[in-house]
Amino acid sequence: MTALPDPTSQPQRSWYKRNEIAVTPWLFLLPGMFFFAFYVIYPIFQSFWISFHEWDGLGEKVWVGTANYERLLGGDRKFETSFWNNLKWLFLYLLAIPAGLSIALLLNQKxxxxxxxxxxxxxxxxxxxxVVGLVFSWFYLPREGLLNAILAVVGAGPVNILGDPSTATYGIIAAGLWPQTAYCMILYLTGLNAVDPEQIEAARLDGAKGHRMLWHVVLPQLKPATFIAFVVTIIGALRSFDLISVMTNGGPFGSTRVLSFYMYEESLSEFGFRMGYGAAIAVVLFFIMLFFIVYFLWSMYQDERGGR
Amino acid sequence: MFPTPIEKTSRTWQLTYQGLLPIVLLIWLLPLIAVATFSIKPSADFTNGNYWGLPTSFELFTNYGKVFFESDMPRYMINSVLITVPTVIGAVALSSMTGFALGVYRFKGNLAIFFLFIAGNFVPFQILMVPVRDISVNLGLYDTKVGLVLFHIAFQTGFCTLFMRNFIKALPYELIEAARVEGIAEWRIFWFVVLPLMKPALAALSVLIFTFIWNDYFWAVVLTQGPDAQPVTAGITSFNSQYRAAYHLMSAGSIVAALPPVAMFFLMQKHFIAGLTLGAVK
Known part of the structure:
Protein backbone atom coordinates (compact mmCIF):
# COMPACT_ATOMS: atom_id res chain seq x y z
CA MET A 1 0.00 0.00 0.00
CA THR A 2 2.80 2.45 0.83
CA ALA A 3 4.18 2.21 -2.68
CA LEU A 4 1.10 3.94 -4.07
CA PRO A 5 1.57 7.44 -5.43
CA ASP A 6 -0.37 9.74 -3.20
CA PRO A 7 -3.27 11.01 -5.27
CA THR A 8 -4.62 13.31 -2.56
CA SER A 9 -1.65 15.67 -2.71
CA GLN A 10 -3.66 18.28 -4.57
CA PRO A 11 -2.18 17.97 -8.04
CA GLN A 12 -2.23 21.06 -10.19
CA ARG A 13 -4.80 20.74 -12.86
CA SER A 14 -2.21 20.62 -15.61
CA TRP A 15 -0.15 17.98 -13.82
CA TYR A 16 -3.21 15.79 -13.45
CA LYS A 17 -4.14 16.33 -17.06
CA ARG A 18 -0.68 15.36 -18.20
CA ASN A 19 -0.61 12.21 -16.09
CA GLU A 20 -4.28 11.38 -16.26
CA ILE A 21 -3.86 7.91 -17.77
CA ALA A 22 -1.16 6.94 -15.31
CA VAL A 23 -2.95 8.24 -12.22
CA THR A 24 -6.58 7.30 -12.88
CA PRO A 25 -6.22 3.53 -12.40
CA TRP A 26 -4.67 4.10 -8.97
CA LEU A 27 -7.47 6.45 -7.97
CA PHE A 28 -9.98 3.81 -8.97
CA LEU A 29 -8.09 1.05 -7.20
CA LEU A 30 -7.53 2.91 -3.98
CA PRO A 31 -10.82 2.35 -2.09
CA GLY A 32 -11.08 -1.32 -3.02
CA MET A 33 -7.45 -2.00 -2.27
CA PHE A 34 -7.67 -0.23 1.05
CA PHE A 35 -10.61 -2.36 2.18
CA PHE A 36 -9.07 -5.53 0.90
CA ALA A 37 -5.68 -4.86 2.46
CA PHE A 38 -7.20 -3.89 5.78
CA TYR A 39 -9.62 -6.79 6.16
CA VAL A 40 -8.01 -9.59 4.14
CA ILE A 41 -4.28 -9.20 3.43
CA TYR A 42 -3.16 -7.72 6.73
CA PRO A 43 -5.12 -10.23 8.89
CA ILE A 44 -3.36 -13.12 7.14
CA PHE A 45 0.00 -11.84 8.38
CA GLN A 46 -1.45 -11.05 11.76
CA SER A 47 -2.66 -14.64 12.10
CA PHE A 48 0.87 -15.85 11.47
CA TRP A 49 2.12 -13.52 14.18
CA ILE A 50 -0.58 -14.54 16.68
CA SER A 51 0.14 -18.22 16.06
CA PHE A 52 3.50 -17.77 17.84
CA HIS A 53 1.76 -16.51 20.94
CA GLU A 54 -0.49 -17.63 23.68
CA TRP A 55 -3.42 -15.25 23.77
CA ASP A 56 -6.91 -15.21 25.24
CA GLY A 57 -8.08 -12.43 22.94
CA LEU A 58 -8.14 -9.80 25.66
CA GLY A 59 -4.93 -9.59 27.67
CA GLU A 60 -1.31 -9.45 26.64
CA LYS A 61 0.01 -11.83 24.02
CA VAL A 62 2.71 -14.08 25.41
CA TRP A 63 5.41 -15.13 22.99
CA VAL A 64 5.74 -18.92 22.97
CA GLY A 65 7.74 -19.41 19.77
CA THR A 66 6.80 -22.57 17.92
CA ALA A 67 5.18 -24.19 20.98
CA ASN A 68 1.71 -24.12 19.42
CA TYR A 69 2.94 -25.91 16.33
CA GLU A 70 4.88 -28.44 18.35
CA ARG A 71 1.77 -29.27 20.33
CA LEU A 72 -0.32 -29.41 17.16
CA LEU A 73 1.96 -31.68 15.17
CA GLY A 74 3.26 -33.61 18.16
CA GLY A 75 0.29 -35.88 18.67
CA ASP A 76 -2.80 -33.72 19.19
CA ARG A 77 -5.48 -36.37 18.65
CA LYS A 78 -8.16 -33.81 17.79
CA PHE A 79 -5.89 -32.31 15.17
CA GLU A 80 -5.25 -35.72 13.62
CA THR A 81 -8.96 -36.52 13.42
CA SER A 82 -9.64 -33.13 11.88
CA PHE A 83 -6.88 -33.54 9.34
CA TRP A 84 -8.06 -36.98 8.20
CA ASN A 85 -11.61 -35.73 7.98
CA ASN A 86 -10.39 -32.87 5.80
CA LEU A 87 -8.84 -35.41 3.44
CA LYS A 88 -12.11 -37.36 3.34
CA TRP A 89 -13.94 -34.15 2.50
CA LEU A 90 -11.46 -33.32 -0.24
CA PHE A 91 -11.73 -36.68 -1.99
CA LEU A 92 -15.41 -37.36 -1.56
CA TYR A 93 -16.44 -33.81 -2.38
CA LEU A 94 -14.86 -34.24 -5.80
CA LEU A 95 -17.65 -36.72 -6.55
CA ALA A 96 -19.78 -33.63 -7.14
CA ILE A 97 -17.98 -33.16 -10.47
CA PRO A 98 -18.92 -36.50 -12.15
CA ALA A 99 -22.33 -36.38 -10.45
CA GLY A 100 -22.94 -32.89 -11.77
CA LEU A 101 -21.82 -33.94 -15.23
CA SER A 102 -24.22 -36.90 -15.19
CA ILE A 103 -27.21 -34.76 -14.29
CA ALA A 104 -26.18 -32.18 -16.87
CA LEU A 105 -26.07 -34.90 -19.54
CA LEU A 106 -29.48 -36.11 -18.41
CA LEU A 107 -30.98 -32.64 -18.66
CA ASN A 108 -29.27 -31.41 -21.82
CA GLN A 109 -32.34 -31.98 -23.97
CA LYS A 110 -35.02 -29.83 -25.50
CA VAL A 131 -30.72 -24.79 5.88
CA VAL A 132 -29.17 -27.68 3.95
CA GLY A 133 -27.67 -28.92 7.22
CA LEU A 134 -30.97 -28.71 9.05
CA VAL A 135 -32.86 -30.34 6.20
CA PHE A 136 -30.46 -33.27 6.12
CA SER A 137 -30.20 -33.69 9.87
CA TRP A 138 -34.00 -34.05 9.97
CA PHE A 139 -33.83 -36.37 6.99
CA TYR A 140 -31.41 -38.59 8.94
CA LEU A 141 -33.32 -38.54 12.25
CA PRO A 142 -33.47 -42.08 13.65
CA ARG A 143 -37.17 -41.94 14.54
CA GLU A 144 -38.78 -39.11 12.62
CA GLY A 145 -36.50 -39.03 9.59
CA LEU A 146 -37.63 -39.87 6.08
CA LEU A 147 -34.51 -41.90 5.39
CA ASN A 148 -35.40 -44.48 8.02
CA ALA A 149 -39.03 -44.45 6.93
CA ILE A 150 -37.84 -45.45 3.46
CA LEU A 151 -35.38 -48.01 4.80
CA ALA A 152 -38.18 -49.55 6.85
CA VAL A 153 -40.23 -50.05 3.68
CA VAL A 154 -37.47 -52.12 2.10
CA GLY A 155 -36.91 -53.91 5.39
CA ALA A 156 -33.58 -52.37 6.38
CA GLY A 157 -33.11 -51.54 10.01
CA PRO A 158 -33.06 -48.00 11.36
CA VAL A 159 -29.71 -46.27 11.10
CA ASN A 160 -28.55 -43.32 13.13
CA ILE A 161 -26.15 -41.79 10.66
CA LEU A 162 -25.20 -38.67 12.59
CA GLY A 163 -25.11 -40.45 15.94
CA ASP A 164 -22.58 -43.04 14.89
CA PRO A 165 -18.96 -41.81 14.82
CA SER A 166 -18.11 -44.14 11.94
CA THR A 167 -20.79 -42.75 9.60
CA ALA A 168 -21.39 -39.18 10.79
CA THR A 169 -18.74 -37.52 8.61
CA TYR A 170 -20.00 -39.33 5.51
CA GLY A 171 -23.54 -38.23 6.32
CA ILE A 172 -22.42 -34.61 6.45
CA ILE A 173 -20.39 -34.90 3.24
CA ALA A 174 -23.45 -36.36 1.50
CA ALA A 175 -25.42 -33.30 2.59
CA GLY A 176 -22.67 -31.05 1.24
CA LEU A 177 -22.58 -32.90 -2.06
CA TRP A 178 -26.19 -32.01 -2.69
CA PRO A 179 -25.74 -28.27 -3.39
CA GLN A 180 -22.24 -28.78 -4.76
CA THR A 181 -23.49 -31.26 -7.39
CA ALA A 182 -26.10 -28.72 -8.40
CA TYR A 183 -23.38 -26.12 -8.91
CA CYS A 184 -21.25 -28.47 -11.03
CA MET A 185 -24.35 -29.40 -13.01
CA ILE A 186 -25.04 -25.81 -13.99
CA LEU A 187 -21.40 -25.31 -14.98
CA TYR A 188 -21.57 -28.34 -17.25
CA LEU A 189 -24.95 -27.39 -18.70
CA THR A 190 -23.48 -24.06 -19.74
CA GLY A 191 -20.43 -25.84 -21.10
CA LEU A 192 -22.49 -28.38 -23.04
CA ASN A 193 -24.45 -25.55 -24.58
CA ALA A 194 -21.29 -24.22 -26.15
CA VAL A 195 -19.93 -27.52 -27.42
CA ASP A 196 -19.17 -27.21 -31.10
CA PRO A 197 -21.96 -29.09 -32.97
CA GLU A 198 -19.82 -29.55 -36.08
CA GLN A 199 -17.21 -31.50 -34.16
CA ILE A 200 -19.93 -33.70 -32.72
CA GLU A 201 -21.37 -34.35 -36.16
CA ALA A 202 -17.93 -35.07 -37.60
CA ALA A 203 -17.20 -37.51 -34.79
CA ARG A 204 -20.57 -39.13 -35.31
CA LEU A 205 -19.79 -39.70 -38.97
CA ASP A 206 -16.57 -41.33 -37.85
CA GLY A 207 -18.64 -43.73 -35.81
CA ALA A 208 -17.96 -42.33 -32.33
CA LYS A 209 -20.81 -42.50 -29.86
CA GLY A 210 -21.68 -43.00 -26.21
CA HIS A 211 -18.88 -42.81 -23.71
CA ARG A 212 -16.17 -42.75 -26.38
CA MET A 213 -17.71 -39.61 -27.82
CA LEU A 214 -18.02 -38.17 -24.32
CA TRP A 215 -14.43 -38.92 -23.41
CA HIS A 216 -12.64 -37.99 -26.63
CA VAL A 217 -14.80 -35.25 -28.13
CA VAL A 218 -17.05 -33.66 -25.53
CA LEU A 219 -14.96 -33.63 -22.34
CA PRO A 220 -11.97 -31.88 -23.94
CA GLN A 221 -14.32 -29.08 -24.92
CA LEU A 222 -15.70 -28.93 -21.39
CA LYS A 223 -12.26 -28.29 -19.92
CA PRO A 224 -12.95 -24.72 -18.75
CA ALA A 225 -16.10 -25.89 -16.97
CA THR A 226 -14.22 -28.75 -15.35
CA PHE A 227 -11.52 -26.37 -14.18
CA ILE A 228 -14.00 -24.08 -12.46
CA ALA A 229 -15.88 -27.03 -11.00
CA PHE A 230 -12.60 -28.31 -9.61
CA VAL A 231 -11.70 -24.93 -8.10
CA VAL A 232 -15.02 -24.33 -6.41
CA THR A 233 -15.27 -27.90 -5.15
CA ILE A 234 -11.82 -27.91 -3.57
CA ILE A 235 -12.43 -24.53 -1.96
CA GLY A 236 -15.85 -25.68 -0.78
CA ALA A 237 -14.43 -28.87 0.71
CA LEU A 238 -11.78 -27.03 2.68
CA ARG A 239 -14.23 -24.37 3.83
CA SER A 240 -16.71 -26.89 5.22
CA PHE A 241 -17.80 -25.44 8.51
CA ASP A 242 -21.48 -24.52 8.46
CA LEU A 243 -22.74 -28.05 7.85
CA ILE A 244 -20.64 -29.53 10.63
CA SER A 245 -21.57 -26.80 13.05
CA VAL A 246 -25.28 -27.20 12.34
CA MET A 247 -25.53 -30.97 11.96
CA THR A 248 -23.27 -32.43 14.65
CA ASN A 249 -21.34 -29.55 16.21
CA GLY A 250 -18.20 -31.65 15.78
CA GLY A 251 -19.64 -34.71 17.54
CA PRO A 252 -20.30 -37.51 18.21
CA PHE A 253 -17.14 -37.76 20.32
CA GLY A 254 -15.44 -35.17 18.12
CA SER A 255 -15.50 -37.53 15.15
CA THR A 256 -16.74 -34.99 12.59
CA ARG A 257 -14.32 -32.16 13.33
CA VAL A 258 -12.37 -30.70 10.43
CA LEU A 259 -9.57 -28.17 10.69
CA SER A 260 -11.81 -25.17 10.09
CA PHE A 261 -14.20 -26.31 12.80
CA TYR A 262 -11.47 -27.28 15.25
CA MET A 263 -9.88 -23.89 14.78
CA TYR A 264 -13.13 -22.12 15.60
CA GLU A 265 -13.68 -24.36 18.59
CA GLU A 266 -10.23 -23.69 20.05
CA SER A 267 -10.28 -19.94 19.45
CA LEU A 268 -13.72 -19.29 20.90
CA SER A 269 -14.08 -22.29 23.16
CA GLU A 270 -16.21 -22.20 26.28
CA PHE A 271 -13.15 -22.96 28.37
CA GLY A 272 -11.40 -19.72 27.51
CA PHE A 273 -10.27 -18.36 24.19
CA ARG A 274 -7.11 -19.99 22.86
CA MET A 275 -6.53 -17.64 19.96
CA GLY A 276 -2.86 -18.49 19.54
CA TYR A 277 -3.52 -22.17 19.18
CA GLY A 278 -6.47 -21.47 16.90
CA ALA A 279 -4.33 -19.23 14.71
CA ALA A 280 -1.76 -22.03 14.43
CA ILE A 281 -4.46 -24.42 13.17
CA ALA A 282 -5.60 -21.75 10.71
CA VAL A 283 -2.05 -21.38 9.44
CA VAL A 284 -1.84 -25.12 8.78
CA LEU A 285 -5.15 -24.97 6.92
CA PHE A 286 -3.87 -21.98 5.00
CA PHE A 287 -0.83 -23.90 3.81
CA ILE A 288 -2.97 -26.82 2.65
CA MET A 289 -5.09 -24.33 0.75
CA LEU A 290 -2.03 -22.47 -0.56
CA PHE A 291 -0.97 -25.58 -2.41
CA PHE A 292 -4.21 -25.42 -4.40
CA ILE A 293 -4.28 -21.63 -4.65
CA VAL A 294 -0.86 -21.62 -6.29
CA TYR A 295 -2.01 -24.24 -8.76
CA PHE A 296 -5.20 -22.32 -9.59
CA LEU A 297 -3.37 -19.04 -10.01
CA TRP A 298 -0.74 -20.68 -12.15
CA SER A 299 -3.41 -22.08 -14.47
CA MET A 300 -5.15 -18.74 -14.67
CA TYR A 301 -1.84 -17.02 -15.36
CA GLN A 302 -1.21 -19.35 -18.31
CA ASP A 303 -4.60 -18.28 -19.65
CA GLU A 304 -3.87 -14.60 -19.15
CA ARG A 305 -0.67 -14.78 -21.15
CA GLY A 306 -2.62 -16.26 -24.01
CA GLY A 307 -5.05 -13.33 -23.88
CA ARG A 308 -4.63 -9.67 -24.76
CA MET B 1 -25.59 -31.46 -29.48
CA PHE B 2 -24.54 -34.08 -27.00
CA PRO B 3 -26.10 -36.39 -25.87
CA THR B 4 -28.17 -37.27 -28.93
CA PRO B 5 -31.29 -35.08 -28.99
CA ILE B 6 -34.23 -37.00 -27.61
CA GLU B 7 -36.42 -36.25 -30.62
CA LYS B 8 -34.03 -38.23 -32.82
CA THR B 9 -34.31 -41.39 -30.73
CA SER B 10 -36.87 -44.17 -30.63
CA ARG B 11 -40.39 -43.52 -29.39
CA THR B 12 -39.99 -45.86 -26.40
CA TRP B 13 -36.88 -44.11 -25.20
CA GLN B 14 -38.60 -40.75 -25.56
CA LEU B 15 -41.46 -41.91 -23.35
CA THR B 16 -39.09 -43.48 -20.83
CA TYR B 17 -37.14 -40.24 -20.66
CA GLN B 18 -40.26 -38.14 -20.13
CA GLY B 19 -41.41 -40.50 -17.42
CA LEU B 20 -38.00 -40.69 -15.80
CA LEU B 21 -37.50 -36.95 -15.37
CA PRO B 22 -40.13 -36.28 -12.69
CA ILE B 23 -39.07 -39.35 -10.73
CA VAL B 24 -35.41 -38.32 -10.69
CA LEU B 25 -36.41 -34.81 -9.70
CA LEU B 26 -38.57 -36.14 -6.88
CA ILE B 27 -35.67 -38.17 -5.49
CA TRP B 28 -33.33 -35.22 -5.89
CA LEU B 29 -35.59 -32.91 -3.88
CA LEU B 30 -36.74 -35.56 -1.40
CA PRO B 31 -35.12 -34.04 1.74
CA LEU B 32 -36.66 -30.71 0.90
CA ILE B 33 -40.09 -32.16 0.22
CA ALA B 34 -39.86 -33.84 3.60
CA VAL B 35 -39.25 -30.51 5.30
CA ALA B 36 -42.03 -28.82 3.39
CA THR B 37 -44.43 -31.57 4.50
CA PHE B 38 -43.28 -31.20 8.11
CA SER B 39 -43.96 -27.50 8.00
CA ILE B 40 -47.70 -27.87 7.30
CA LYS B 41 -48.37 -30.60 9.87
CA PRO B 42 -50.02 -30.00 13.24
CA SER B 43 -47.90 -30.68 16.31
CA ALA B 44 -50.28 -33.51 17.28
CA ASP B 45 -48.97 -35.53 14.34
CA PHE B 46 -45.52 -35.56 15.89
CA THR B 47 -46.65 -36.60 19.34
CA ASN B 48 -48.74 -39.40 17.79
CA GLY B 49 -45.79 -40.62 15.73
CA ASN B 50 -47.57 -39.83 12.46
CA TYR B 51 -44.39 -38.54 10.84
CA TRP B 52 -44.89 -39.65 7.27
CA GLY B 53 -48.59 -40.28 6.95
CA LEU B 54 -50.85 -37.60 5.55
CA PRO B 55 -51.20 -34.56 7.81
CA THR B 56 -54.31 -34.94 9.98
CA SER B 57 -54.98 -31.26 9.46
CA PHE B 58 -53.57 -28.54 7.27
CA GLU B 59 -51.69 -26.11 9.50
CA LEU B 60 -49.75 -23.98 7.04
CA PHE B 61 -51.08 -20.69 8.36
CA THR B 62 -50.82 -21.59 12.04
CA ASN B 63 -47.23 -22.75 11.73
CA TYR B 64 -45.97 -19.93 9.54
CA GLY B 65 -48.02 -17.46 11.56
CA LYS B 66 -46.17 -18.55 14.69
CA VAL B 67 -42.85 -18.05 12.93
CA PHE B 68 -43.78 -14.54 11.85
CA PHE B 69 -45.63 -13.28 14.90
CA GLU B 70 -44.43 -15.21 17.92
CA SER B 71 -40.70 -15.45 17.45
CA ASP B 72 -37.62 -13.32 16.77
CA MET B 73 -37.59 -14.48 13.15
CA PRO B 74 -38.78 -11.16 11.67
CA ARG B 75 -36.02 -9.33 13.52
CA TYR B 76 -33.42 -11.73 12.17
CA MET B 77 -34.84 -11.35 8.68
CA ILE B 78 -34.64 -7.56 8.90
CA ASN B 79 -31.07 -7.83 10.14
CA SER B 80 -30.27 -10.03 7.17
CA VAL B 81 -31.69 -7.46 4.78
CA LEU B 82 -29.81 -4.63 6.49
CA ILE B 83 -26.58 -6.60 6.23
CA THR B 84 -27.06 -7.97 2.73
CA VAL B 85 -28.23 -4.93 0.81
CA PRO B 86 -25.46 -2.50 1.88
CA THR B 87 -22.89 -5.21 1.25
CA VAL B 88 -24.17 -5.74 -2.28
CA ILE B 89 -24.07 -2.02 -3.00
CA GLY B 90 -20.64 -1.54 -1.45
CA ALA B 91 -18.98 -4.55 -3.03
CA VAL B 92 -20.42 -3.88 -6.48
CA ALA B 93 -19.44 -0.19 -6.33
CA LEU B 94 -15.88 -0.85 -5.19
CA SER B 95 -15.32 -3.67 -7.62
CA SER B 96 -16.68 -1.86 -10.66
CA MET B 97 -13.97 0.69 -9.93
CA THR B 98 -11.18 -1.82 -9.35
CA GLY B 99 -12.39 -3.86 -12.30
CA PHE B 100 -12.29 -0.76 -14.48
CA ALA B 101 -8.77 0.10 -13.37
CA LEU B 102 -7.48 -3.43 -13.94
CA GLY B 103 -9.41 -4.11 -17.12
CA VAL B 104 -8.75 -0.93 -19.06
CA TYR B 105 -5.31 0.38 -18.07
CA ARG B 106 -1.93 -1.15 -18.68
CA PHE B 107 0.46 -0.34 -15.90
CA LYS B 108 3.19 -2.02 -13.95
CA GLY B 109 1.76 -4.29 -11.28
CA ASN B 110 -1.65 -4.61 -12.92
CA LEU B 111 -1.54 -8.38 -13.12
CA ALA B 112 0.07 -8.67 -9.68
CA ILE B 113 -2.74 -6.70 -8.03
CA PHE B 114 -5.33 -8.68 -9.97
CA PHE B 115 -3.89 -11.96 -8.77
CA LEU B 116 -3.68 -10.65 -5.24
CA PHE B 117 -7.45 -10.07 -5.33
CA ILE B 118 -8.06 -13.57 -6.70
CA ALA B 119 -5.74 -15.21 -4.20
CA GLY B 120 -7.34 -13.40 -1.27
CA ASN B 121 -10.68 -14.66 -2.41
CA PHE B 122 -9.55 -18.29 -2.11
CA VAL B 123 -8.10 -17.93 1.37
CA PRO B 124 -9.72 -19.98 4.15
CA PHE B 125 -11.89 -17.81 6.38
CA GLN B 126 -10.24 -19.19 9.48
CA ILE B 127 -6.95 -17.47 8.85
CA LEU B 128 -8.80 -14.16 8.96
CA MET B 129 -11.03 -15.00 11.89
CA VAL B 130 -8.96 -14.07 14.94
CA PRO B 131 -7.56 -10.79 13.55
CA VAL B 132 -10.85 -9.66 12.00
CA ARG B 133 -12.69 -10.34 15.23
CA ASP B 134 -10.00 -8.40 17.06
CA ILE B 135 -10.22 -5.47 14.62
CA SER B 136 -13.99 -5.38 15.02
CA VAL B 137 -13.76 -5.43 18.81
CA ASN B 138 -11.20 -2.64 18.78
CA LEU B 139 -13.26 -0.47 16.44
CA GLY B 140 -16.33 -1.03 18.60
CA LEU B 141 -18.00 -2.85 15.72
CA TYR B 142 -18.29 -6.26 17.34
CA ASP B 143 -21.91 -7.43 17.41
CA THR B 144 -23.04 -4.68 15.04
CA LYS B 145 -24.41 -4.91 11.54
CA VAL B 146 -21.91 -2.31 10.35
CA GLY B 147 -18.99 -4.46 11.42
CA LEU B 148 -20.33 -7.39 9.46
CA VAL B 149 -21.09 -5.25 6.40
CA LEU B 150 -17.61 -3.69 6.29
CA PHE B 151 -15.91 -7.05 6.42
CA HIS B 152 -18.22 -8.61 3.83
CA ILE B 153 -17.63 -5.71 1.43
CA ALA B 154 -13.88 -6.11 1.80
CA PHE B 155 -13.89 -9.85 1.32
CA GLN B 156 -16.35 -9.91 -1.57
CA THR B 157 -14.33 -7.26 -3.38
CA GLY B 158 -11.88 -10.03 -4.24
CA PHE B 159 -14.37 -12.15 -6.12
CA CYS B 160 -16.19 -9.16 -7.59
CA THR B 161 -12.97 -7.68 -8.93
CA LEU B 162 -12.19 -10.93 -10.71
CA PHE B 163 -15.65 -10.88 -12.22
CA MET B 164 -15.76 -7.21 -13.20
CA ARG B 165 -12.26 -7.07 -14.57
CA ASN B 166 -12.85 -10.03 -16.88
CA PHE B 167 -16.13 -8.54 -18.01
CA ILE B 168 -14.66 -5.13 -18.73
CA LYS B 169 -11.69 -6.64 -20.49
CA ALA B 170 -14.06 -8.35 -22.91
CA LEU B 171 -15.71 -5.04 -23.87
CA PRO B 172 -14.63 -3.52 -27.19
CA TYR B 173 -11.57 -1.44 -26.36
CA GLU B 174 -12.17 0.77 -29.40
CA LEU B 175 -15.02 2.47 -27.55
CA ILE B 176 -12.66 3.71 -24.87
CA GLU B 177 -10.06 4.78 -27.39
CA ALA B 178 -12.66 6.66 -29.38
CA ALA B 179 -13.78 8.46 -26.24
CA ARG B 180 -10.18 9.38 -25.45
CA VAL B 181 -9.68 10.80 -28.91
CA GLU B 182 -12.69 13.00 -28.23
CA GLY B 183 -10.83 14.28 -25.18
CA ILE B 184 -13.25 12.93 -22.60
CA ALA B 185 -11.89 12.75 -19.06
CA GLU B 186 -11.06 9.28 -17.80
CA TRP B 187 -13.61 9.26 -14.98
CA ARG B 188 -16.26 10.32 -17.46
CA ILE B 189 -15.31 7.39 -19.66
CA PHE B 190 -15.94 5.17 -16.66
CA TRP B 191 -19.24 6.77 -15.84
CA PHE B 192 -20.70 7.39 -19.31
CA VAL B 193 -19.07 4.75 -21.51
CA VAL B 194 -18.12 1.72 -19.45
CA LEU B 195 -20.72 1.70 -16.69
CA PRO B 196 -23.77 1.58 -19.00
CA LEU B 197 -22.21 -1.39 -20.79
CA MET B 198 -21.69 -3.15 -17.48
CA LYS B 199 -25.38 -3.47 -16.63
CA PRO B 200 -25.55 -7.25 -17.14
CA ALA B 201 -22.46 -7.72 -14.99
CA LEU B 202 -23.84 -5.44 -12.29
CA ALA B 203 -27.09 -7.39 -12.23
CA ALA B 204 -25.39 -10.78 -12.19
CA LEU B 205 -22.99 -9.78 -9.46
CA SER B 206 -25.73 -8.24 -7.33
CA VAL B 207 -27.84 -11.39 -7.23
CA LEU B 208 -24.80 -13.56 -6.58
CA ILE B 209 -23.49 -11.44 -3.73
CA PHE B 210 -26.99 -11.14 -2.30
CA THR B 211 -27.20 -14.92 -2.11
CA PHE B 212 -23.68 -15.41 -0.77
CA ILE B 213 -24.10 -12.85 1.99
CA TRP B 214 -27.63 -13.86 2.92
CA ASN B 215 -26.40 -17.42 3.31
CA ASP B 216 -23.27 -16.56 5.27
CA TYR B 217 -23.11 -18.28 8.61
CA PHE B 218 -19.49 -18.34 9.69
CA TRP B 219 -18.96 -14.59 9.94
CA ALA B 220 -22.37 -14.15 11.46
CA VAL B 221 -21.43 -16.32 14.43
CA VAL B 222 -17.91 -14.92 14.67
CA LEU B 223 -18.82 -11.23 14.56
CA THR B 224 -22.30 -11.04 16.09
CA GLN B 225 -24.08 -12.41 19.13
CA GLY B 226 -27.71 -11.57 19.73
CA PRO B 227 -30.96 -10.72 17.95
CA ASP B 228 -29.83 -7.10 17.66
CA ALA B 229 -27.37 -7.79 14.89
CA GLN B 230 -27.51 -11.47 13.98
CA PRO B 231 -28.73 -12.38 10.52
CA VAL B 232 -31.23 -15.13 9.99
CA THR B 233 -28.71 -17.92 9.34
CA ALA B 234 -27.33 -17.49 12.85
CA GLY B 235 -30.72 -16.63 14.33
CA ILE B 236 -32.28 -19.86 13.14
CA THR B 237 -30.20 -21.83 15.64
CA SER B 238 -31.61 -19.88 18.58
CA PHE B 239 -35.05 -20.13 17.00
CA ASN B 240 -34.57 -23.89 16.92
CA SER B 241 -33.53 -24.07 20.55
CA GLN B 242 -36.64 -22.08 21.44
CA TYR B 243 -38.79 -24.68 19.66
CA ARG B 244 -36.72 -27.76 20.41
CA ALA B 245 -38.23 -30.89 18.84
CA ALA B 246 -41.18 -28.90 17.46
CA TYR B 247 -40.32 -30.04 13.96
CA HIS B 248 -43.29 -28.39 12.33
CA LEU B 249 -42.17 -24.96 13.55
CA MET B 250 -38.47 -25.51 12.93
CA SER B 251 -39.23 -26.61 9.37
CA ALA B 252 -41.41 -23.59 8.77
CA GLY B 253 -38.66 -21.37 10.21
CA SER B 254 -35.96 -22.71 7.93
CA ILE B 255 -38.17 -22.42 4.88
CA VAL B 256 -38.80 -18.79 5.73
CA ALA B 257 -35.08 -18.20 6.22
CA ALA B 258 -34.29 -19.79 2.86
CA LEU B 259 -36.96 -18.00 0.89
CA PRO B 260 -35.39 -14.64 -0.07
CA PRO B 261 -32.40 -16.06 -1.96
CA VAL B 262 -34.64 -18.68 -3.55
CA ALA B 263 -37.04 -15.97 -4.71
CA MET B 264 -34.10 -13.92 -5.94
CA PHE B 265 -32.84 -16.88 -7.91
CA PHE B 266 -36.13 -17.66 -9.60
CA LEU B 267 -36.76 -14.01 -10.43
CA MET B 268 -33.29 -13.27 -11.75
CA GLN B 269 -32.39 -16.71 -13.01
CA LYS B 270 -30.73 -15.58 -16.20
CA HIS B 271 -28.38 -13.17 -14.45
CA PHE B 272 -27.72 -15.56 -11.62
CA ILE B 273 -26.59 -18.35 -13.88
CA ALA B 274 -24.66 -16.02 -16.16
CA GLY B 275 -22.73 -14.85 -13.12
CA LEU B 276 -22.13 -18.27 -11.72
CA THR B 277 -20.90 -19.80 -14.94
CA LEU B 278 -18.66 -16.94 -15.99
CA GLY B 279 -15.54 -18.54 -17.42
CA ALA B 280 -17.13 -21.95 -17.85
CA VAL B 281 -17.12 -21.31 -21.58
CA LYS B 282 -14.18 -19.94 -23.50
Missing part, protein backbone atom coordinates in the same frame (compact mmCIF):
# COMPACT_ATOMS: atom_id res chain seq x y z
CA UNK A 111 -38.28 -31.21 -24.21
CA UNK A 112 -41.25 -29.39 -22.78
CA UNK A 113 -40.61 -27.89 -19.36
CA UNK A 114 -36.91 -28.70 -19.36
CA UNK A 115 -36.03 -25.19 -18.23
CA UNK A 116 -38.09 -25.65 -15.09
CA UNK A 117 -36.41 -29.00 -14.48
CA UNK A 118 -33.02 -27.38 -14.77
CA UNK A 119 -33.93 -24.67 -12.26
CA UNK A 120 -35.41 -27.15 -9.81
CA UNK A 121 -32.34 -29.35 -10.02
CA UNK A 122 -30.15 -26.35 -9.47
CA UNK A 123 -31.92 -24.66 -6.64
CA UNK A 124 -30.46 -26.59 -3.67
CA UNK A 125 -27.36 -24.52 -4.40
CA UNK A 126 -29.25 -21.35 -3.54
CA UNK A 127 -30.17 -22.59 -0.06
CA UNK A 128 -27.82 -21.61 2.72
CA UNK A 129 -25.63 -24.35 4.10
CA UNK A 130 -27.39 -23.87 7.43
Missing amino acids: VRGIRLYKSLFFFPFVLSQV
